[in-house]
Amino acid sequence: MITATPSIIGDLAVETDGLVKTFGTTRAVDGVNLAIPRGSVYGVLGPNGAGKTTTIRILATLLRPDGGSARVLGHDVVREAAAVRKLISLTGQFASVDADLTAEENLLLLSRLLGYSRRQARRRAGELLAAFDLTGVARHQAARLSGGMRRKLDLAASIIVAPDLLFLDEPTTGLDPRSRSALWDIVRGIVADGTTVLLTTQYLDEADKLADRIAVIDHGRVIAAGTRGELKNSVGSAGIRIRLLDPAHRSRARDLIADHQIVVHDEPDPAVISARVPAQQRAEAAGELAAYALGRLTGAGIGVSDFALGQPSLDEVFLALTGSQAAPAPTGRQAIR
Amino acid sequence: MTAISWHERPAPAGPAAASLAFAWRSLLKIKHVPEQLGDVIGIPVLFTLLFTYLFGGALAGSTHGYLQFLLPGTLTLAVVFVTVYSGVTLNADLATGAFDRFRSMPVWRPAPILGALIGDIGRYLLAGGLVIGLGLAMGYRPAGGAAGVLAALALVLLFASALSWAWITLGLVLRSPNAVMSIGFVILFPVTFMSNIFVDPATMPGWLHGVSDVNPVSHLVTATRALMSGTHATPQVLWTAAAAALLVAVFAPLAALLYQRK
Numbered sequence: 001m002i003t004a005t006p007s008i009i010g011d012l013a014v015e016t017d018g019l020v021k022t023f024g025t026t027r028a029v030d031g032v033n034l035a036i037p038r039g040s041v042y043g044v045l046g047p048n049g050a051g052k053t054t055t056i057r058i059l060a061t062l063l064r065p066d067g068g069s070a071r072v073l074g075h076d077v078v079r080e081a082a083a084v085r086k087l088i089s090l091t092g093q094f095a096s097v098d099a100d101l102t103a104e105e106n107l108l109l110l111s112r113l114l115g116y117s118r119r120q121a122r123r124r125a126g127e128l129l130a131a132f133d134l135t136g137v138a139r140h141q142a143a144r145l146s147g148g149m150r151r152k153l154d155l156a157a158s159i160i161v162a163p164d165l166l167f168l169d170e171p172t173t174g175l176d177p178r179s180r181s182a183l184w185d186i187v188r189g190i191v192a193d194g195t196t197v198l199l200t201t202q203y204l205d206e207a208d209k210l211a212d213r214i215a216v217i218d219h220g221r222v223i224a225a226g227t228r229g230e231l232k233n234s235v236g237s238a239g240i241r242i243r244l245l246d247p248a249h250r251s252r253a254r255d256l257i258a259d260h261q262i263v264v265h266d267e268p269d270p271a272v273i274s275a276r277v278p279a280q281q282r283a284e285a286a287g288e289l290a291a292y293a294l295g296r297l298t299g300a301g302i303g304v305s306d307f308a309l310g311q312p313s314l315d316e317v318f319l320a321l322t323g324s325q326a327a328p329a330p331t332g333r334q335a336i337r
Numbered sequence: 338m339t340a341i342s343w344h345e346r347p348a349p350a351g352p353a354a355a356s357l358a359f360a361w362r363s364l365l366k367i368k369h370v371p372e373q374l375g376d377v378i379g380i381p382v383l384f385t386l387l388f389t390y391l392f393g394g395a396l397a398g399s400t401h402g403y404l405q406f407l408l409p410g411t412l413t414l415a416v417v418f419v420t421v422y423s424g425v426t427l428n429a430d431l432a433t434g435a436f437d438r439f440r441s442m443p444v445w446r447p448a449p450i451l452g453a454l455i456g457d458i459g460r461y462l463l464a465g466g467l468v469i470g471l472g473l474a475m476g477y478r479p480a481g482g483a484a485g486v487l488a489a490l491a492l493v494l495l496f497a498s499a500l501s502w503a504w505i506t507l508g509l510v511l512r513s514p515n516a517v518m519s520i521g522f523v524i525l526f527p528v529t530f531m532s533n534i535f536v537d538p539a540t541m542p543g544w545l546h547g548v549s550d551v552n553p554v555s556h557l558v559t560a561t562r563a564l565m566s567g568t569h570a571t572p573q574v575l576w577t578a579a580a581a582a583l584l585v586a587v588f589a590p591l592a593a594l595l596y597q598r599k
């Protein structure tokens with residue numbers, strides 16, 4: 001009996017090797033190496049201008065790379081572009097629907113292009129409009145839809161035939177928080193149906209909530225890649241935040257907890273301290289630290305009103321890696337365009 | 338979500354079906370944004386009224402007499418001017434996310450451009466029909482009858498769709514729709530005015546007469562006049578068809594190449 005070893009290449013949705021794209025003197029993509037496994041959400045995180053969109057456009061066969069190579073689902077994006085196009089869908093950074101056409105007409109047009117008969121196209125468009133809660137606006141021009149609805153239509157258009165790989169280029173940029181979480185739910189559903197998603201985002205919370213694995217990209221290069229946990233561990237240690245009932249006890253609390261292993265900081269809030277074990281890499285470290293700290297405080301009769309533990313935020317990871325602040329998540333107000 | 342996923346993939350639309358789908362898209366755009374017909378309606382109406390009443394008295398002694406001479410020329414002029422918008426619209430369309438999606442789909446590559454051109458021919462038909470309808474209302478009487486007028490219109494549409502490839506090429510090269518329009522008009526003004534549309538070239542200085550004689554627009558206008566007045570037009574029709582074929586032979590492959598590289 002022959003035991004088949006699954007081919008590593010066959011398991012990858014995207015594999016790039018030293019991908020380069022230059023515009024004039026700017027190296028927008030400067031040697032990007034990615035290995036994206038099938039069947040998950042892979043997040044490409046980076047500030048504006050990092051090269052995320054250019055990378056996606058190369059992988060979606062819209063741009064030819066100037067150097068390096070890229071394979072999507074086993075096919076070379078330049079030499080086998082037609083084969084790649086049969087397996088992917090693209091939801092571009094600005095909604096990839098025709099603003100002049102109605103929601104329904106957009107879906108009908110794309111269904112027809114994908115080869116459905118007139119009747120099948122109608123049925124498919126109706127199903128998708130219903131599933132995405134867009135039936136009420138089916139006859140509205142896409143330009144008149146809200147940002148969230150247009151994005152939903154965009155996603156619906158991308159799964160007329162469920163693609164093997166879906167590119168989502170900054171899917172929630174400019175959306176209000178409610179539309180964002182609605183969209184995240186849809187993306188999770190698409191992934192559950194077996195589609196691999198390559199997501200670019202400049203929002204850390206989006207990568208944190210959706211992506212199983214993340215590549216951080218800056219100045220056209222991948223500067224870190226791994227699972228969320230790996231990225232966080234690579235930067236900092238587990239930590240806790242404690243809010244005291246009485247701010248006057250803060251300095252005593254700090255002295256009680258701090259020792260040669262544990263570093264304690266005062267937070268800007270006068271009742272809050274944070275504690276870390278810098279050398280600690282283990283996942284359970286935060287829990288041990290919390291038990292220790294709470295025990296010390298309770299023993300000394302210092303009241304605690306609130307308390308939180310966890311790994312460093314992706315924010316801190318991002319800051320440590322790129323030396324710059326990531327974009328803040330949109331608030332309701334900013335999202336109104 | 339499972340219910341909404343269709344994993345079976347039909348065979349994508351073939352070249353003809355895909356082009357027709359894009360032609361349908363053009364028609365839908367006209368339906369939803371009828372303002373975009375402003376040029377297609379404005380240019381023929383303005384040209385027909387303006388040039389007839391402005392030049393008629395001076396050039397031919399009467400507007401009625403001039404109209405008999407001018408109308409086939411106005412038909413050509415108006416439709417040829419409207420062709421520039423093929424490039425303008427394509428240029429604007431290329432910048433949209435919708436076009437990115439089309440280009441990442443398993444669809445015959447030239448289909449979006451060809452489909453748009455089919456839609457544009459509908460616009461040319463509208464522009465031409467307006468000139469003819471308005472001319473008839475103003476007193477133009479074609480001796481060639483309905484058959485002659487329709488043959489002339491068909492010839493103008495043939496040349497216009499061939500010329501569209503030049504603007505499509507320009508639309509693929511230039512960075513903004515405005516640039517396509519400016520350059521298109523800068524080319525079209527001399528090309529159309531240095532012809533026999535408005536006056537008999539015999540009245541022009543020798544060099545201009547020479548330019549007018551080789552200008553394909555002059556051949557088209559002569560053929561149109563002949564067809565509409567029911568006289569012999571075969572050589573001029575052939576000249577025009579040859580010019581159209583040359584335009585397509587040069588610009589269609591160029592456009593295809595540029596589009597492929599985009």
